[in-house]
Amino acid sequence: MKYRIETAYCWYNKGTQIVLMYFINGIPFTFDELPHTSLHTTEVVEAANQTLAYEPEELYRSSFYLIDELCHPMLFDVELENPELLPAD
Numbered sequence: 001m002k003y004r005i006e007t008a009y010c011w012y013n014k015g016t017q018i019v020l021m022y023f024i025n026g027i028p029f030t031f032d033e034l035p036h037t038s039l040h041t042t043e044v045v046e047a048a049n050q051t052l053a054y055e056p057e058e059l060y061r062s063s064f065y066l067i068d069e070l071c072h073p074m075l076f077d078v079e080l081e082n083p084e085l086l087p088a089d
Helices: 042-049 056-068
Strands: 005-012 017-024 027-033
Touching: 005 027, 005 042, 017 042, 027 056
Parallel strands: none
Antiparallel strands: 005 017, 017 027
């Protein structure tokens, strides 16, 4: 079975920042911080307003769920449809 990586701009940490969140089959597993200049970009703010907001505890739980299932794409060799969307680090 191949898994799909998706990304979305999301509010994070009680709405204090917008991040680029990474998902595997809809489950968030990590994020990239954006420069503060992105917060002032209308397109990024509007995109984040259209998605769910996440808290560190939620990301922690979902990431450890993926680890328990051996499906965390940054830690395990997981068959992906679109590996080019994985974060570089």
